[in-house]
Amino acid sequence: MTTDTPARLLQLLSLLQTPREWPGGELAERLRVSRRTVRRDIDRLRELGYPVEASKGADGGYRLVAGKAMPPLLLDDEEAVAIAVGLRAGAGHAVEGVDEASVRALAKLEQVLPARLRHRVTTLQAATTPLTMGDGASIAPETLTVMASAVAGRERLRFAYRAADGSGTRRQAEPYRLVSTGRRWYLVAYDLDRDDWRTFRVDRVSEPFATGARFAPREMPTGSAAEFLRRSIQRQQETYEFVVAFAGTVTEVAARVPGWLGTPVDEGAEGDEGWCVVRGTTGDPMEWLAVRFAMTGCEFVVREPPELMQCVRELGGRLNRAGGGS
Numbered sequence: 001m002t003t004d005t006p007a008r009l010l011q012l013l014s015l016l017q018t019p020r021e022w023p024g025g026e027l028a029e030r031l032r033v034s035r036r037t038v039r040r041d042i043d044r045l046r047e048l049g050y051p052v053e054a055s056k057g058a059d060g061g062y063r064l065v066a067g068k069a070m071p072p073l074l075l076d077d078e079e080a081v082a083i084a085v086g087l088r089a090g091a092g093h094a095v096e097g098v099d100e101a102s103v104r105a106l107a108k109l110e111q112v113l114p115a116r117l118r119h120r121v122t123t124l125q126a127a128t129t130p131l132t133m134g135d136g137a138s139i140a141p142e143t144l145t146v147m148a149s150a151v152a153g154r155e156r157l158r159f160a161y162r163a164a165d166g167s168g169t170r171r172q173a174e175p176y177r178l179v180s181t182g183r184r185w186y187l188v189a190y191d192l193d194r195d196d197w198r199t200f201r202v203d204r205v206s207e208p209f210a211t212g213a214r215f216a217p218r219e220m221p222t223g224s225a226a227e228f229l230r231r232s233i234q235r236q237q238e239t240y241e242f243v244v245a246f247a248g249t250v251t252e253v254a255a256r257v258p259g260w261l262g263t264p265v266d267e268g269a270e271g272d273e274g275w276c277v278v279r280g281t282t283g284d285p286m287e288w289l290a291v292r293f294a295m296t297g298c299e300f301v302v303r304e305p306p307e308l309m310q311c312v313r314e315l316g317g318r319l320n321r322a323g324g325g326s
Contacts, residue, residue, distance in 0.1 A: 005041075005044075008031055008041060009041055009044060009045065011030075011031060012027065012031060012038070012041050012042075012045065013045060013050065014076070015030060016045075016050075016052060016063065016064040017064055020063065021055065021062065021063040022062050022063065023061040024038055024039070024061060024062065026061070027062065042054070042062060050064065051064065051065050051066070052064055052065075053065045077117060080109065080113060080117055081117055081120050081121055083109060084106065084109050084110060084113065084117075084121045087105060087109065087141075106141060106144070106148070107144075107145040107148045107149045107152070110145055111149075139185060139202050139203050143202060143205055143206075143208055144178065144185065144202065146208040146209070146210060147175055147178055147187055147202070147208055148178060149210060150208075150210040151175045151176065151178060153210070153214075154174075154214055154217060155175075155211060155212060155213065155214060156172060156173070156174055156192070156210075156211045156213045156214075156215055157172070157173050157175045157189070157209070157210055157211070158171070158172050158207075158208070158209045158211055159171055159173075159200075159205050159206065159207055159208040159209065160205070160206045160207045161200060161204055161205055161206075162204040162206070163204070171191060171193060171200075172191075172193060172211075173187075173189035173190060173191050173192060173198070173200075174189055174190040174192065174215045174217075174218065175188075175189045176188045176189055176190065176218075176220065176225055177225035177226075178202070179225050179229050181229075184201060184202070184203065185201075185202035185203070186199050186200065186201055186202060186229050187199070187200045187202055188220075188225040188228055188229055190218050197220070197221060197228065199228070199229050199232045199233075233283070234281065234283060239281050239283040240281070240282065240283075240286075240305055240307075240308075241279070241280070241281050241304065241305070242279070242281075242282065242289070242302070242304060242305060242308055243277060243279050243303040243304040244277070244278050244293060244300055244301070244302050244303065245275050245276070245277050245278075245300060245301045245303060246264060246275065246277075246296070246298045246299070246300045247274060247275055247298055247299035247300070248274070248275070248276065248298055248299075249266075249274075249276065250264045250265065250266050253276050253278070253296075253298060256296040256297060256298055257278055257298075258292075261278060261280050261282070261292070262278040262279055262280030263278070264276040264277065264278050265277055265278075265279075277303075286307060286308050287311055287315065289308065289311075290311045290312045290315050291315065293312075294315070
């Protein structure tokens, strides 16, 4: 019999987190207590914010349901290892959709993992090799978790950085945000040595170290880290503006054209009924942009620039010939 109430509550919560309904008698037997004690413990869990639902009748019992808030979860060893490995794999390869929230979750989980489980996670990851798509560089998950912890704790960060030309420097910065573009991770931070805001490609960072020195966050010059990164990338490469008309309503085209390419608008010009227009600025190669537009599955017409028009014509010709056309 478990006489320690906190330990018994944890054991009860662990049982309830299994997606099934537990009869009161079975819970009492598992916990080696009376049904009355089970009812009292259920009431305690509810007071702590866990939404435990009870059903009446001979076949009635208790089950944990979705609530308004996210209460703490209890994970067994296998579950903790599985989640940590999954988060490490996603974070380390900048998978689209795995953003800063996933890195924060990984940082929190690894902080409380016992040494034996941390060793299992490391061993499993070292023994596997993921096949990733795109040109996103691999990143050590430990690098991301150190940075995420420094961002959350507002701690100054020291790290080694390799520039595009291969030269190396030591940097000290006040980390503001981690930003994922889907292919790469970037750190937006205030560089104390340069006395200015900077962006750092995380795959070029090594030996990150949170110094423990706290700092008061500075005001971002652009309002958001994502916008600062976008402008920084544009400054580093030649960009061009494009205007493309798509057949379909704004809603239909928005569902097919990625938001980072631009937002479709209905300009209502004469002769454009049933069409909408996407305007944007990019530094991506025109050949890649032409292919990306073709992949939307919508009829489209390039209006600007002339170079993109020519690129689409040449691509169309090659595809036609590849399909056996004249």
